[in-house]
Amino acid sequence: MALGNYEYSYFGMSSYIMKRNSQGSVMGRQVHSTSHLRIVIFGASDDGRAFLQHVKPLTLLGLAEIVAFSDNDSRITGRDIDGVKIIPPDQIVKCDYDYIVVTPIFFDEIFRQLTSLG
DSSP states (O other): OOOTTTEEEEEEEEEEEEEEEETTTHHHEOOOOOOOOEEEEEESSSHHHHHHHHHHHHHHTTSEEEEEEEEEEETTTTOTTTEEEEEEEGGGGGSOOOOEEEOOOOOHHHHHHHHHOO
């Protein structure tokens, strides 16, 4: 489903994937034509950790890379989960990613937050 510059779809475990648009640009950056996907996981809770475990085989095969976790909880930003740094949402724009996977149930609020950040 397309919404603004994002396409998104439901992905089990109450997760949503926000993908760059078909022109290859979201927030003024280009999608790279690489053989692996660069993913930011929004939500460092149990669902985010579960998603990481589901894609871990893809990371081991070099087909995916988890660039960062992002979370609104300032008490956990700066920490890491399995070696992946937790960053505040406003730092996502500095990341080189292809997809944002939103794992909390508050997708609509988080979608509005992310699009307002650019």
